[in-house]
Amino acid sequence: MKVAIMLYNGITALDAIGPYEVFAGVKGNEVKFVAKDKGLIKLDSKMGYLHADFSFSEVTSADILVVPGCCPPNYKSLMNDEDTLNWIRKIHKTTKWTTSVCTGSLILSAAGLLKGLKATSHWSSLDLLQSLGAIPTDERVVRQGKIVTAAGVSSGIDMALQLVAWESGEEMSKSIQLLMEYDPMPPFDTGSLKKAPASMVEQLRAMLQKLENKEPEL
């Protein structure tokens, strides 16, 4: 399978590298990091880079497309960039699976791919996702036909393992899970809206809303 992972300045690194690590583990898969312009890609933290080895013009099809997310307000630039949206639409026509992680689903929405479909996003972006015409759910991985959206940041790992199971079978998915020693044991159990204390949710929501109201810098 040819896997194209879209990168852009302001991206959240784990949104891209989680699925990358899973898909790169499937023997025979070819994974490409693709951006509008190839070269170094600034992370949202401004403390490092990923690297796009291919430009949009060099990648015209993919079996699996991954659109990672980012912190607010970085996705706004992408949602208004016709080159990006057109590339996503073009690749989507060729895919067997079109996927997003975190606020990547906002970018898929802006490209018109989620209209009337169930989808998910980072927990703080579900209202915005709805305003763009998708039907938000609180599942961690949401499949609608060939479109698979995942919740925030780390959920891309679960999404990719699920997709490998659908595409290449359970044995392959289980083997990759074992190779990655993905037997998660976070020290706490506060990783979702349902599990975190309400006060923490509200505090982080306010912090993210402040960011959302800023102009994108990247």
Place this chain on the structure above:
Amino acid sequence: MKVAIMLYNGITALDAIGPYEVFAGVKGNEVKFVAKDKGLIKLDSKMGYLHADFSFSEVTSADILVVPGCCPPNYKSLMNDEDTLNWIRKIHKTTKWTTSVCTGSLILSAAGLLKGLKATSHWSSLDLLQSLGAIPTDERVVRQGKIVTAAGVSSGIDMALQLVAWESGEEMSKSIQLLMEYDPMPPFDTGSLKKAPASMVEQLRAMLQKLENKEPEL
């Protein structure tokens, strides 16, 4: 806190990016990607790059050192590279926490830091870890004084969240977990030696042993 994440050609991307994403989430943390020579860093899959923004000579201390792992036989090059081992020893003298993910513990061992200490590594490298003088355990995150080793690949996320809890308090760790929406739901439960079918473990062990017997290319 100043966090230094060591990179090198042949690295496993998620070993570095898992802890990066957690540590970058702590307000005020400064995370640096550091390698012997700065610039692009080839991934073990040979299908992409990370980027070292700093060379060893530019980073002379850190509060937290992270030594990520890689597939066999890539770590052999590092375990025999005196520049790398000397840099690790030098930084270790300045750290509050010295950590490894996956086979990064083999590199810490080669630097002489794990002699007689309990430690962990990727499940397939525990025998090798023992032969280097450490005492392997089957815990996912092992703390011995200021040295914290984590099991394979994905365990770096759990290690970093645990370390943030020790260093910056439970509230901070929980907030980062929620921001990353780290509420793991892998489709299967085969992520450790204890949980995977024995036949799968043996098959992957044989595959990894074959790689181990090769000469490092990077």
